[in-house]
Amino acid sequence: MRVMVLVKATTDSEAGIMPSLDLLTAMGAFNGELAKAGILLAGEGLHPSAKGKRVAFDGATRTVSDGPFAATGELVAGFWLWQVKDMEEALDWVKRCPNPMPGPSEIEIRPLYEMSDFAGAMAG
Known part of the structure; x- marks a missing residue:
């Protein structure tokens, strides 16, 4: 099972404050542990939303908005893509993760859709 592990943004990450050397280490x-265990497929940090764009869709209309975006706690500051046997394994790994931010932070785990999830829709 593949999961996306989302590191939620904080006021500091949205301000562009870089992590300490200790946190980076x-x-x-x-x-390195994730890679050695064969779980890590990808992982990156994201620039603050001030450097981003959003595109809203309504039929054929596209509306572009420049960052920064509100609701900091709902924004993503970084992510991993992991291959795990189940959600419990993903949760066990997240519990081992260093706190990704200097203060309080949150990580969300979401399973990715696989082709087998669409089997019923494609059979009709």
């Missing part, structure tokens, strides 16, 4: 070690 700890996260590098954690990423």
